[in-house]
Amino acid sequence: xxxxxxxxxxxxxxxxxxxxxxxxxxxxxxxxxxxxxxxxxxxxxxxxxxxxxxxxxxxxxxxxxxxxxxxxxxxxxxxxxxxxxxxxxxxxxxxxxxxxxxxxxxxxxxxxxxxxxxxxxxxxxxxxxxxxxxxxxxxxxxxxxxxxxxxxxxxxxxxxxxxxxxxxxxxxxxxxxxxxxxxxxxxxxxxxxxxxxxxxxxxxxxxxxxxxxxxxxxxxxxxxxxxxxxxxxxxxxxxxxxxxxxxxxxxxxxxxxxxxxxxxxxxxxxxxxxxxxxxxxxxxxxxxxxxxxxxxxxxxxxxxxxxxxxxxxxxxxxxxxxxxxxxxxxxxxxxxxxxxxxxxxxxxxxxxxxxxxxxxxxxxxxxxxxxxxxxxxxxxxxxxxxxxxxxxxxxxxxxxxxxxxxxxxxxxxxxxxxxxxxxxxxxxxxxxxxxxxxxxxxxxxxxxxxxxxxxxxxxxxxxxxxxxxxxxxxxxxxxx
Ligand code: SAH
Ligand code: SF4
Ligand code: F3S
Numbered sequence: 001x002x003x004x005x006x007x008x009x010x011x012x013x014x015x016x017x018x019x020x021x022x023x024x025x026x027x028x029x030x031x032x033x034x035x036x037x038x039x040x041x042x043x044x045x046x047x048x049x050x051x052x053x054x055x056x057x058x059x060x061x062x063x064x065x066x067x068x069x070x071x072x073x074x075x076x077x078x079x080x081x082x083x084x085x086x087x088x089x090x091x092x093x094x095x096x097x098x099x100x101x102x103x104x105x106x107x108x109x110x111x112x113x114x115x116x117x118x119x120x121x122x123x124x125x126x127x128x129x130x131x132x133x134x135x136x137x138x139x140x141x142x143x144x145x146x147x148x149x150x151x152x153x154x155x156x157x158x159x160x161x162x163x164x165x166x167x168x169x170x171x172x173x174x175x176x177x178x179x180x181x182x183x184x185x186x187x188x189x190x191x192x193x194x195x196x197x198x199x200x201x202x203x204x205x206x207x208x209x210x211x212x213x214x215x216x217x218x219x220x221x222x223x224x225x226x227x228x229x230x231x232x233x234x235x236x237x238x239x240x241x242x243x244x245x246x247x248x249x250x251x252x253x254x255x256x257x258x259x260x261x262x263x264x265x266x267x268x269x270x271x272x273x274x275x276x277x278x279x280x281x282x283x284x285x286x287x288x289x290x291x292x293x294x295x296x297x298x299x300x301x302x303x304x305x306x307x308x309x310x311x312x313x314x315x316x317x318x319x320x321x322x323x324x325x326x327x328x329x330x331x332x333x334x335x336x337x338x339x340x341x342x343x344x345x346x347x348x349x350x351x352x353x354x355x356x357x358x359x360x361x362x363x364x365x366x367x368x369x370x371x372x373x374x375x376x377x378x379x380x381x382x383x384x385x386x387x388x389x390x391x392x393x394x395x396x397x398x399x400x401x402x403x404x405x406x407x408x409x410x411x412x413x414x415x416x417x418x419x420x421x422x423x424x425x426x427x428x429x430x431x432x433x434x435x436x437x438x439x440x441x442x443x444x445x446x447x448x449x450x451x452x453x454x455x456x457x458x459x460x461x462x463x464x465x466x467x468x469x470x471x472x473x474x475x476x477x478x479x480x
Pocket of ligand 3: 052053054055056057088089090091123124208211212
């Protein structure tokens with residue numbers, strides 16, 4: 001930790017110790033500074049938040065924006081802003097490389113605008129070698145913090161505004177969950193809601209448990225209160241977020257299951273749709289399937305990462321299920337909720353994966369017939385057990401299998417999409433179509449996208465739409 005400096009110590013003497021009061025205190029101080037500086041500049045100070053990675057990061061970025069907004073910065077679309085922050089991801093190597101590449105561009109902006117501030121946060125910052133590299137070769141960065149102390153953003157930004165040296169504050173882990181800080185939502189009608197943080201599963205390829213820390217569930221009453229407030233503010237759809245939502249609540253003082261939480265959320269009046277991700281197959285209960293089948297609000301979509309279809313590889317991955325168990329969950333889901341869409345994540349080229357192992361994955365893909373699938377080439381993450389495995393698969397072999405898998409996944413997905421042609425479904429309108437302004441785009445309960453004639457007044461409404469033509473992965477429709 002490098003937070004201790006004169007400014008911080010002086011302020012801490014008067015700042016409240018309790019959260020979130022402490023952060024509101026720093027928001028006030030930072031706001032005064034922003035006011036002074038924008039008066040001097042003769043224009044408002046601007047900010048830009050760039051998000052990499054998953055929905056957790058997207059939600060965290062809304063928290064960053066909420067603070068920046070509160071202290072008086074105004075959002076802009078360009079990275080040529082007074083305050084730029086990258087919320088980083090490190091799940092695969094290419095996520096990492098993107099950040100270094102773009103930092104180069106930022107440094108040229110900063111040469112033009114020396115008062116510009118550059119901040120980095122998120123999962124990548126929890127890796128020591130990353131921070132070391134930034135400290136040595138990216139001296140123009142003003143502020144670096146990690147995933148565990150994002151609630152301290154107001155305090156850190158104030159510190160970075162009042163000192164010349166790079167501010168670095170990385171925590172190894174935390175048990176703290178700070179509620180009630182400002183959040184600036186991207187959409188007025190839908191919102192992510194964290195129900196838990198961290199992960200305890202340690203899949204052998206995955207860096208997330210190391211950078212997001214141990215699993216912590218939020219209290220149900222805090223989750224319900226947050227959703228009630230969102231609904232009062234116009235939200236009709238929530239996405240409950242966690243690395244493994246199926247183990248929600250196990251470690252609370254008064255344990256509760258994910259299915260029980262869903263039952264409570266279902267009761268919130270005015271809330272129309274409930275989504276969640278991600279479900280780990282090992283903890284998916286019959287109770288959850290039952291709640292989904294009975295629910296009027298839970299969307300007919302299950303994202304159920306497979307990772308591999310080979311029992312041997314699944315064991316090496318530390319996933320705690322085998323092919324048969326996975327397939328039996330899929331069967332149960334389809335029996336209970338016949339029109340449910342099932343999507344997945346698959347990794348190709350895990351160390352030691354043979355052609356036979358790969359064919360097992362392909363077999364599951366053909367049996368399940370996914371509505372869509374994210375396919376990834378295995379990326380070695382230092383610090384994870386799989387990275388030390390000497391049997392890394394040659395890249396040419398991985399690439400050939402990956403291409404074959406992708407083709408199969410896409411062929412099946414478009415066949416499945418075609419099956420719904422001509423049917424009518426409820427759709428939540430999300431935005432005016434980016435390419436054709438006479439159309440709006442919306443999402444069905446099963447997560448498919450449909451474009452149909454309409455205007456901005458429909459945004460946030462749930463309307464009936466007939467899927468007239470399937471275009472592979474989306475539909476063209478019409479209101480009925
Ligand atoms: N908690 C979720 C996944 C979060 S990471 C779950 O357990 O399902 C999202 C996806 O990234 C994973 O499902 C996995 O398919 C992929 N992934 C994670 N680590 C990876 C790695 N080292 N290389 C390639 N893909 C990886
Ligand atoms: Fe990573 Fe596994 Fe945790 Fe998902 S469950 S975040 S894949 S360790
Ligand atoms: Fe990436 Fe962190 Fe999410 S590593 S996938 S942003 S939890």
